Amino acid sequence: MTAFMPVTLRFCDNKTMLVGSVAEAATALGHQWPDRTAPAYIEAARLVALAVDGTCSQRIAFDAFIKAARQQGILVAKPRSRAHDWLDAAAGP
Template identity: 50%
Template sequence: MSRFLPLTIRFVNGGTMVVTTVAEARTALAGSWKNKEAPDYLEAVRLVDDAIAGICRPAIAFAAFKKAAAQQGLLKPARPSAALTMLDELWSRFKAPPG
């Protein structure tokens, strides 16, 4: 299965998990969520199961998982990569007035 940019999930019970694959998303969906009856959660479960079975594109399933996690406030904010931080620093030097 394809890999995606890492998502860090903070479960209701305080545990965390980094999710980078559809299989890991399935494991995360079995964790402690705020509302396992929410429509977006149920849709994510269905699509992740379908992706594992080969009848749904993994990218669609992973996007549904991310959406469900975000709506329940379980996504931990990601820090910018080291490369992005360096690029931001360089850009700030170019846009600063000379002097």
């Protein structure tokens, strides 16, 4: 079971990876990204390393990782499932 809702990344070498935890995010940061010098990438790498060490919130690190992936265009967007719509409807306005 993953710690977070898994996301799919497509790296520069066209390989994909499903990432749902900080440990998997640390592995993904070692793959081919478009720009490893981008500020968002550097910040995500720093926060993920701290989260792996236990000195940073895993949620903060994972959110920074997602932000970096989105900015670099490697986050694969998936359409929402019908289950999301049902849960939204059940939660009410």
